[in-house]
Every structure is written in structure tokens, then in C-alpha cells.
Amino acid sequence: MVPPPGNSADGFEHALLIRRSLANGERAYNPTHAPEGTPLAEIVRTAGARWAIEECFQTAENEADLDHYQVRHYPAWYRHITLAMAASAHLTVIRATTCEKGDAGTT
Structure with missing residues (x-):
């Protein structure tokens, strides 16, 4: 249940952020709870x-058997x-190091 938009007594604002995909017009709805006066650009960035965090977890699930x-x-x-996340971090470092050396064929 999303609280109604507006200010609350604790100094935070409730709102609904609606994002539209430029590729296919699909919409994503995100309820927000941010400190009063937070710029819209900061809420959108957050x-x-x-999506980047979800991609990291998906990669960890596939490569390090996180799930x-x-x-x-x-x-x-x-x-x-703990071991799965450490393995995922190690694989990420190896991938980044390999890409820095110019061996793009291993990604």
C-alpha cells in the first residue's frame, strides 16, 4: 500500500515516481520516501x-551460485x-583487470 503523496510528520515526503521506457513505452512505478526538499533528479538517480544493483545480484547468482x-x-x-559474494567480487576484479589489459574476448 502506497501512502498518499505529501509530507509526513517525520520530515519525509511520500510520492510515486513513474518511469517510462523510451524503447517500448513500458512504465515502472516506484513509491518514494525521501527527505523533504530532495531534488527530483536525486530521486530519479537513486x-x-x-537496476545496476539487480544486475550485480543476477551475475552473482549465475556465476557464483548465490541462489x-x-x-x-x-x-x-x-x-x-559470504563465500558466494567473495567469489563474485573476485570474478568481477578479474573481469575488470582483463578488460583493462585489452583482452576483450574473455568478457
């Missing part, structure tokens, strides 16, 4: 950063996630 775990206790889950 909402756009979501393949069958654990029953928190410590085991925590170890799996």
Missing part, C-alpha cells in the same frame, strides 16, 4: 541505481552467502 543453497540454520546460510 531509483535508476536499483543455490539448501541450509537449515543461519550460520550455514551466512557462510554460503
Whole structure:
């Protein structure tokens, strides 16, 4: 449930950000909760950063098996996630280093 647009008592504003794709006209709806007076450009930039974060998690799921775990206790889950994220970070560094050296065929 999205709160109605406007100011709240805690100094934050509620609004609905609607983004339209230039390619196909598809719309994405993002409820926002930002400090009063936050510029629209900052809200749009923050909402756009979501896509980069989702791509990072998708890459980690595909390359480091982030989503393949069958654990029953928190410590085991925590170890799996920690190792998968470390492996993903290592692969990202290798990919960036390889691209810097000019070997674009390995990406």
C-alpha cells in the first residue's frame, strides 16, 4: 500500500515516481520516501541505481551460485552467502583487470 503523496510528520515526503521506457513505452512505478526538499533528479538517480544493483545480484547468482543453497540454520546460510559474494567480487576484479589489459574476448 502506497501512502498518499505529501509530507509526513517525520520530515519525509511520500510520492510515486513513474518511469517510462523510451524503447517500448513500458512504465515502472516506484513509491518514494525521501527527505523533504530532495531534488527530483536525486530521486530519479537513486531509483535508476536499483537496476545496476539487480544486475550485480543476477551475475552473482549465475556465476557464483548465490541462489543455490539448501541450509537449515543461519550460520550455514551466512557462510554460503559470504563465500558466494567473495567469489563474485573476485570474478568481477578479474573481469575488470582483463578488460583493462585489452583482452576483450574473455568478457
